[in-house]
């Protein structure tokens with residue numbers, strides 16, 4: 001039994017249509033990946049599972065969908081324009097560029113010997129673009145580097161339109177853009193990615209307790225969807241690592257690199273920060289953006305105040321906020337890696353993704369045993385249509401090879417059930433259901449099939 005490595009996952013993803021290099025036909029575009037048919041389904045299922053847990057199953061939330069293009073003032077007053085940078089170094093010999101805190105000290109320069117590096121200098125990660133036909137300094141917006149700012153600048157709009165009391169949350173899933181110095185490790189570090197973010201607004205003074213609760217809540221979500229506890233751990237950021245807005249941040253780390261030596265196997269999949277009242281203090285009429293070095297920026301542009309009226313104390317206050325922020329792509333990668341297994345059973349090898357059924361791209365594959373038998377094919381297609389029409393079960397008709405090949409293919413994309421139509425099925429209206437994980441098979445009547453599968457997916 002062997003588990004995943006990043007290389008094995010990259011190869012499976014290409015082979016089975018989960019992910020392709022962005023713009024591959026033209027030599028690629030570094031830091032971009034395109035989700036193929038299986039990848040798009042898996043990623044959508046990850047987002048759906050997150051939205052269900054954080055929106056549908058709670059009574060204290062609102063979901064929004066803000067613009068990717070943002071007025072540069074949003075990112076100026078958030079502090080990103082001045083501080084959202086990574087330390088960049090150049091090698092004077094080979095001219096390659098690196099992120100200073102990520103360079104491998106053992107890496108050799110292609111020009112010979114060690115790299116000859118410049119002093120680190122800040123490199124801002126935000127993508128600028130232009131809006132409208134005339135280019136000037138005033139119409140340069142940024143593409144958002146995170147979900148959070150779209151939520152903070154809409155705090156008052158959401159509050160006024162929903163009449164919420166603290167604590168409550170605003171959540172968002174969407175694309176974010178960062179001009180990473182060295183995108184690498186497949187979809188772990190890319191320049192275009194998606195985030196799932198929660199901003200949980202609380203009364204000042206209750207923030208530390210809510211921070212603790214959110215860390216526990218988020219860990220439980222990963223476990224619920226099958227991440228093995230030993231592959232996830234917490235990292236409490238020391239004060240010198242904290243972002244300018246954070247009072248405390250705990251990162252959830254996943255074992256993305258099991259092939260590395262022990263202390264280099266884990267890296268961040270999600271960050272959970274206590275952002276205090278920092279952001280709403282920046283984004284409000286007459287507000288103030290404070291920086292780590294003691295300097296600050298007075299807000300001269302916001303057109304209204306963003307405060308909360310607390311009835312019990314009869315005061316206008318600025319809520320604190322707890323932010324769990326996860327990357328959809330990294331989370332999808334974690335589920336792929338965690339569910340991957342190479343097995344040898346009775347002398348036969350197979351690769352299987354033991355994905356949680358809610359996440360599996362396809363729930364059922366319907367396979368005719370002989371693809372040259374029109375009756376059998378017709379029966380298989382009818383069963384596929386019926387299972388699919390209920391809406392919940394993503395079902396595929398698969399006649400792409402012999403039965404062994406179909407099973408192998410479905411195991412590799414994590415399909416929990418294969419339904420096979422054979423010669424006898426035409427007479428007795430019964431089909432064989434094969435289970436992905438145990439490989440056990442049951443004979444079920446067609447009438448009872450949908451119920452049988454739904455009961456086992458619940």
Ligand code: ATP
Pocket residue numbers: 146178180187188189190191193195268269270271325326327328329330331
């Ligand atoms: P890192 O330290 O790895 O650069 P970060 O601390 O800057 O990440 P955050 O700003 O906390 O990341 O973003 C929240 C989440 O968004 C991260 O936990 C990660 O899952 C995801 N994320 C951030 N940058 C990238 C990226 N370049 N590619 C893919 N996912 C990303």
